[in-house]
Amino acid sequence: MSIHQFGKKFITLLYTLTRACRIYDLNNDVVITAGQKFYQFINSLFDIFENIEIVRYRDYIFFNKQRLRFEIEGYASLQFIDNRLKHLDIKTIVISKGIEKDEIMRFITIFKETKDIFMNEIKQKSFPHIFVEFKTTKDEIPDFLQNGERTKKVYFKALMVTKNLMQNLWVNRTVDVRSSKRVVYNLIDTLSRDEFGLLALTTIKNFDEYTFNHSVNVGILSLALGQRIGLSKKDLVKLGTAGILHDIGKVEIDKGIIYKPGRLSTSEWEIIKLHSNFGVRQILKTRGLDEVSLYAIVVSYQHHWNYNGTGYPPRKEDEHPIFFSNIVRITDCYDAMTTFRPYQPTPYIPPLAIKVIWAKRGILFDPVIVKAFTQLLGVYPVGSCLKLSSQEIGLVVRQNPGHIEHPIIKIILDSKGKKVDGHTIDLSLDKKVSIINPVYPQKYSINPASYFV
Ligand SMILES: [Fe+2]
Ligand SMILES: [Fe+2]
Numbered sequence: 001m002s003i004h005q006f007g008k009k010f011i012t013l014l015y016t017l018t019r020a021c022r023i024y025d026l027n028n029d030v031v032i033t034a035g036q037k038f039y040q041f042i043n044s045l046f047d048i049f050e051n052i053e054i055v056r057y058r059d060y061i062f063f064n065k066q067r068l069r070f071e072i073e074g075y076a077s078l079q080f081i082d083n084r085l086k087h088l089d090i091k092t093i094v095i096s097k098g099i100e101k102d103e104i105m106r107f108i109t110i111f112k113e114t115k116d117i118f119m120n121e122i123k124q125k126s127f128p129h130i131f132v133e134f135k136t137t138k139d140e141i142p143d144f145l146q147n148g149e150r151t152k153k154v155y156f157k158a159l160m161v162t163k164n165l166m167q168n169l170w171v172n173r174t175v176d177v178r179s180s181k182r183v184v185y186n187l188i189d190t191l192s193r194d195e196f197g198l199l200a201l202t203t204i205k206n207f208d209e210y211t212f213n214h215s216v217n218v219g220i221l222s223l224a225l226g227q228r229i230g231l232s233k234k235d236l237v238k239l240g241t242a243g244i245l246h247d248i249g250k251v252e253i254d255k256g257i258i259y260k261p262g263r264l265s266t267s268e269w270e271i272i273k274l275h276s277n278f279g280v281r282q283i284l285k286t287r288g289l290d291e292v293s294l295y296a297i298v299v300s301y302q303h304h305w306n307y308n309g310t311g312y313p314p315r316k317e318d319e320h321p322i323f324f325s326n327i328v329r330i331t332d333c334y335d336a337m338t339t340f341r342p343y344q345p346t347p348y349i350p351p352l353a354i355k356v357i358w359a360k361r362g363i364l365f366d367p368v369i370v371k372a373f374t375q376l377l378g379v380y381p382v383g384s385c386l387k388l389s390s391q392e393i394g395l396v397v398r399q400n401p402g403h404i405e406h407p408i409i410k411i412i413l414d415s416k417g418k419k420v421d422g423h424t425i426d427l428s429l430d431k432k433v434s435i436i437n438p439v440y441p442q443k444y445s446i447n448p449a450s451y452f453v
Contacts, residue, residue, distance in 0.1 A: 004192065006045060007063025008074050010052065013038040015077035018084065022112045026105065035108075039101045052095040056085040056135075059401045066193055084111065088118050092133040099129035148197035152453065154190045155201040158183045158219070162244055163212045169251040169282055176287040177241065177296070184240035187223055188233060196382065196398045197452075199224055203383030204449040205339040205347070211250055211258070214335055219244035221331035222324075225369070228376050229327075239324045241292050242299035246328050249278030249300060261342045273312045276301050295324060303328045306364045326366040330357060330373055333365070350381035351438040378404040380438060383448040387436045391415035393444060394425065395451055403428040412451065413444060 001009075017034040024031050045052055055062040061082055062068065068078060085093075088111070107130055110121040122132055161183045168175045190198050202217040222243035226236050250258060253275055257268050264272065279300030283293055302325035305311040321329070337344075337353040348356065354374060361370035377399065380386060384396040386409060394409035411422025425433060441448050 003064055003066040004068065006048075007066055007068045008078075009041065010045070010054075010063060011061070011068065011081050012074055012077045013041050015080050017108055018112050019080070021108050026109070035101060035105055039104055042095065042099065042104070046097045050097065054085075054093045056082065056091060061085070067195070069192065088115050089135045090132060091135040092131075094131040094133075096129045096131070103127060103129055148194060148200070148452070151190050151194045151197040152201065154186050155198065155204075155216070155220075158187060158216045158244075159212055162215050166211065166215075166248065166251055169248065169285075174285065174287055177245070177283065177293055178288045180241050180244050181237060181292055184219065184223070184237050184244065187220060187240060188227075188236050191220075191223055191227055195224060195227075199377070199399075200382045200397065200452040201449075202335065203338075203350075203452060205335075211247060214339060215244050215247055217335045218246055218328060218331050221335060222327050225327055225331060225373055225376055228372050229369075238292050238295040239327060242296040242324050243328055243331065245279070245283060245296040246300055246303045246332060247275060247279070248282045248296075249275035249280070251282060252278040259342060263343055273304070276304055276313050295322075298322055299325045299328050303332055305329065307366050308363050310364075326369055330365050330369055333357060334373070334377075346440070346442070349438055349440055350377070350384045351379060354379065354381060375404060378407055380405075380407050380435070382407075383452070385412075385439050385441045385444070385446060385448060387439050389434045389436055392422070393417075393439065393446075394422075395446075395448055397424065397451070400426065400428050410451070412446065417444065 013034070017031070017038045020028070020031045020034045042052065049064055051064075053062075053064055055065075059082075060067050061078065084090075106125065107127060110118050110125075113121075119134075161179050165175050165177070165180060187198070198220055202220050204213055205217075206213045219240050220243075223236055223240040226239045231239065250272075253271060257264065257271055260268070280297050283289075283297045283300060286293065299322070301313065302321040304313075305315060305321040305325060306329070307326070309315075309317065334353050334357060337348040337356065338350055340347050354377060357365060357370055358374060361367040378396075380396050382396050382398065384407075386394045386396065388394050388409075388411075392411050392415050393413035395412045396407045397410045398408040400406055400408060406426075406428035408424060408426045410424050411420060414420045414422070427433065427435065
């Protein structure tokens, strides 16, 4: 069982017991059975975990640092517990080893009550194995959400594998795409644990190695988008691999053209455009071809096909891109727009790139996917630099689910333009500061990515 599954079961049993206690008294068979099941499950958890920690932050619930996803199965119980925690103003509950059934039952009898009763009882009665932390007006971001070491490891591993793969193809060595698939599995796991952290790393745009960074970024952005749309894990593996491999055909193009400083001539552009076709050949050449590689082939061929029928390679009127290609079309454009390129020395700042993509929905991009993409990255994506009403400059470090116009920022320049290691502000909660406008980081000699690595 994964942490996520343990978490889901914990929430379901807690829900059943709390509900039973609301309806029946403590001696009722339904309550006794539900209590017994919950107690036994908690005890079995202590064979694996030191503590059981439930954290509610914004609209998410975390079980032992793993974010629990709302799914159809178990939706009611998660919603119920979320409402309870919200109603009681609880930020964290930690249950520690050695808890007895009696303490659990005493806790549940107050957990079902009103906020006043709950707060009063928790202070008065002794709960030696249950620690409750209430929300403060500051609503601090939990520490583990800020700790991204593991996330960074996964990102750089993905980068390394992609680099190896492309470099081997460059010298015509046979490669196995299964290594990319493994990377994708790791990225999917990391996304469910630390979506914000992984998205933040896509602000890394290394000019010299843009194809590698770009490939990994498109893979991550596509996966995050696919996850938001609700794709199954099986589909996410196909989508993520296709995202990473979408530009693989570029290995057949002369590096002189790819890295050419300045504008490309028309004939050079025509050569660049062939990378969609070349990608098909490159993936077909790899070892261990399977269903996942087939999707990567299709996406490589179609990822420059626009919603309105334009784009390249040429296609017939009744030919349409598959859903995965439509996703990669958007994430590819977004990452390319926000990256330094020889022909694009000043990249678009993320909020502007989002605006452009939004404006081109229904023309170049599938409008439904654009909507989900904007919800995912917000109006000011992670890595955006914002001028604030306080004259300070803030860097967007996290999105706020449900508040796409009010992200969480970190102050990086004070009102005099001096670099500072400032505090973190949740703009949806702190109404004293507001956004004036997004700014170009180059103007202030800021490299947003350096704050996330
Ligand atoms: Fe491309
Ligand atoms: Fe691309």
